[in-house]
Amino acid sequence: MKDAALELQENVSHAFERARAMPPSVYTCEAFLKKELSSIFAKDWFCVGRADALSQPGDYTTLELAGQPVIVLRDHEGALKAMSNVCRHRMSTLLEGSGNTRAIVCPYHAWTYNLDGSLRGAPAMTQNAGFCKSDYHLPKVRCQEWLGWVFVTLNREAPDVAAQLASVEDLIGDYNMTGYTQTFAETHRWNTNWKVLAENFMESYHLPVCHAGTIGGLSKLDEMICPPGEDTFNYHTILKDDSLRIAMAHPSNTRMTGDRRRTTFLLAIYPSLLITLTPGYFWYLSLHPDGVDHVHISFGGGMSDDYADDPDAQENFEALKTLLDAVNQEDKGCTEKVYKGLSSQGAAPGHLSHLERPNYEFAQYINRRIQAAAN
Structure with a gap:
């Protein structure tokens, strides 16, 4: 061939x-x-769609970019953000499709993340001496808006x-x-x-x-x-x-x-x-x-x-x-x-x-x- x-x-x-x-x-x-x-x-850079489709705090959409699950959302301060759509616990994907949410809740064990990606709560973890909630954060993905379009990239070096x-x-x-x-x-x-x-x-x-x-x-x-x-x-x-x-x-x-x-x-x-x-x-x-x-x-x-x-x-x-x-x-x-x-x-x-x-x-x-x- x-x-x-x-x-x-x-x-x-x-x-x-x-x-x-x-x-x-x-x-x-x-x-x-x-x-x-x-x-x-x-x-x-990959285009997710229009910014006005994510106009309200908690509005989100999900995608798979080059095999990587990604969330794009509007946070409580009105900023567009993107982050990994994979739970830091047992690595389930988190959100599906598009919608509006107050928090990101894992459908497997209910680990819950704030809209900035920080871990808010994790049930039944008090007996693990090595667990510290502040150590967990959904990895950030670069996200930018241009003329009303929302773009994300996995490349930290992209202009x-x-x-x-x-x-x-x-x-x-x-x-x-x-x-x-x-x-x-x-x-x-x-x-x-x-x-x-x-x-x-x-x-x-x-x-x-x-x-x-x-x-x-x-x-x-x-x-x-x-x-x-x-x-x-x-x-x-x-x-x-x-x-x-x-x-x-x-x-x-x-x-x-x-x-x-x-x-x-x-x-x-x-x-x-x-x-x-x-x-x-x-x-x-x-x-x-x-x-x-x-x-x-x-x-x-x-x-x-x-x-x-x-x-x-x-x-x-x-x-x-x-x-x-x-x-x-x-x-x-x-x-x-x-x-x-x-x-x-x-x-x-x-x-x-x-x-x-x-x-x-x-x-x-x-x-x-x-x-x-x-x-």
Whole structure:
């Protein structure tokens, strides 16, 4: 069997004008996935979701990041914090899913932790002379907020999110991404590799065909702009018309002029935060591998606060959510077909279109991370 890392290194050595899609092995090889988990997901910042979904003290969500169970919560002082989701006693996981809690209680022996991770109480431990409550604290995980997004990392040396994504902020500062409110959040699991879904988001070349039943007819390939990416992200843009009013800048929005008022940014923040940002609404996917053949998806979205007081705002967003659900189903079908195809013996990568520049940039990023870990 060919070494997937070597195949990828050869694949990305060509200039974009001669580039091909990534080789099948990088999607199907278990050993390559282990390298991704250790050199990408255990090292880079991972997006948990929107900060306004954790707005109240005790609001929490849980995740597994590169095999490590993590809690992210809002503490009693209003600060966002992340910590290990593993009890310091007999090592059970603690919280599940998302919700609100006054304390973190172990479901195995009821050891109870405060929202800062300190141990509050431990039943029936008075006869162990070596036990001291103050010795126990859930290990901290780095957590930062950026433009309304919550990120965590297992890497103590990773540069701050704001420093890494300063160029993104320069690109879309007039959208005021902090001023969007999430109105829905869901989780899904699809039968495809995480990179297949990430790449599907990164190019709009597929829109007229894969989304023929929904948005395909509104997608004009000649208006898509796909510039070179940067080390931590790539993007492309699409112009939209007023057939979907909440995709446009609100009349009260004086920050934007001209075509900017109808420009949609499709941002791919590495490794796996994918944001569709319009002047009126946003939606996003945050992806984590679940084996080579499945991906865990956090899917959410909402509206710019500019639209919050409009009498038809909720009606418009409900219509948009219905559309997004239909688009998601189309994407599910397309990406699962891609994974089935690239897993076959006859699979071989073809040349990329000029509209797939972000995919080329993504392959370069994956290769950089894998090679850096090997050296």
